[in-house]
Amino acid sequence: MTHLNSAVKLLDRAAEKFNDKIAISDEWSEISFSELQRKGKAVGTALAKTTPQGYMPAPVMVYLKKSISCLVCFMGAMYSANPYVPTAYDMPANRIQKIVDSLQGRGHIITDAQGMETLKTMTCRKSVRSYKNTLSDADLQKILLAAQASPIGMGKYDTMHMTVVRNAELLQELDRNAAEFFGDSSKTPLYGAPCLVVISTPIENPAMGNVQYSNAAMMAEHMCLMATDLGIGSCNIWGAIRALNEKPELIAKLGLPAGHVPCCAVTLGDTDDTFAEHEIPADRIAVSYID
Numbered sequence: 001m002t003h004l005n006s007a008v009k010l011l012d013r014a015a016e017k018f019n020d021k022i023a024i025s026d027e028w029s030e031i032s033f034s035e036l037q038r039k040g041k042a043v044g045t046a047l048a049k050t051t052p053q054g055y056m057p058a059p060v061m062v063y064l065k066k067s068i069s070c071l072v073c074f075m076g077a078m079y080s081a082n083p084y085v086p087t088a089y090d091m092p093a094n095r096i097q098k099i100v101d102s103l104q105g106r107g108h109i110i111t112d113a114q115g116m117e118t119l120k121t122m123t124c125r126k127s128v129r130s131y132k133n134t135l136s137d138a139d140l141q142k143i144l145l146a147a148q149a150s151p152i153g154m155g156k157y158d159t160m161h162m163t164v165v166r167n168a169e170l171l172q173e174l175d176r177n178a179a180e181f182f183g184d185s186s187k188t189p190l191y192g193a194p195c196l197v198v199i200s201t202p203i204e205n206p207a208m209g210n211v212q213y214s215n216a217a218m219m220a221e222h223m224c225l226m227a228t229d230l231g232i233g234s235c236n237i238w239g240a241i242r243a244l245n246e247k248p249e250l251i252a253k254l255g256l257p258a259g260h261v262p263c264c265a266v267t268l269g270d271t272d273d274t275f276a277e278h279e280i281p282a283d284r285i286a287v288s289y290i291d
Contacts, residue, residue, distance in 0.1 A: 008078050031072075047076060059083050060082050096118070124277050135194050135269045142226060153214065161257050165195070165254070181242070195267070202259040203261045232268060232269070235266065
């Protein structure tokens with residue numbers, strides 16, 4: 001923790017030397033060295049008081065828009081001798097969720113009302129397998145826009161494609177194909193959803209490994225989170241896509257760009273399911289640390 005001590009010592013010296021001189025400003029406000037020190041110590045005291053014995057150091061996730069408040073929280077974490085993890089509203093949702101999960105209930109999250117809404121959406125998200133036969137164009141466009149905001153490896157957005165399937169006959173055909181593939185004609189792998197968004201991309205560069213599937217997964221997660229925020233049912237679909245890739249003649253009906261392969265899909269539709277916050281077990285996915 002030497003680097004943490006060094007940082008607070010530098011601020012302490014600067015506050016003593018420069019006192020009320022402006023330390024930093026942003027588009028909303030400004031703060032002096034002495035005020036930054038005072039507020040940082042206040043945050044540090046609060047963190048120290050709420051950290052159970054035996055849990056030090058306890059990582060502090062700062063989930064705020066880039067501002068002076070972020071800097072105050074960073075200094076507060078260091079005054080409490082805890083490491084901080086800077087995050088931002090524009091970070092990919094799945095990355096934020098991984099950081100939250102890695103805290104394993106022993107860290108802190110500092111955020112505001114906007115940040116709380118994002119975290120709430122994550123804890124409300126679930127796979128929906130019961131749909132009504134409706135989905136408004138307005139909601140669909142918001143969900144597709146969320147996919148457009150996904151992080152794509154090397155920024156190669158032109159390699160990704162979404163195909164929105166709302167044709168009832170084609171949806172039934174995709175459903176039957178998946179059910180037959182898995183040997184149970186009574187199953188409905190698309191769960192009767194009125195809309196299926198198929199994500200496709202060329203799988204053409206073995207040296208890149210599975211980056212295309214990673215890109216598709218990012219897009220699917222963004223869509224599922226936006227759907228949750230809108231109260232729309234969603235489910236990340238792989239089985240039906242696995243079955244689809246065994247039927248070139250069925251893929252042809254999707255009219256994919258040349259060379260594209262279906263990677264995954266998301267079912268969408270209005271639902272009677274409710275989206276309540278649920279506790280996320282901190283240990284359901286194993287985590288290893290290399291310090």
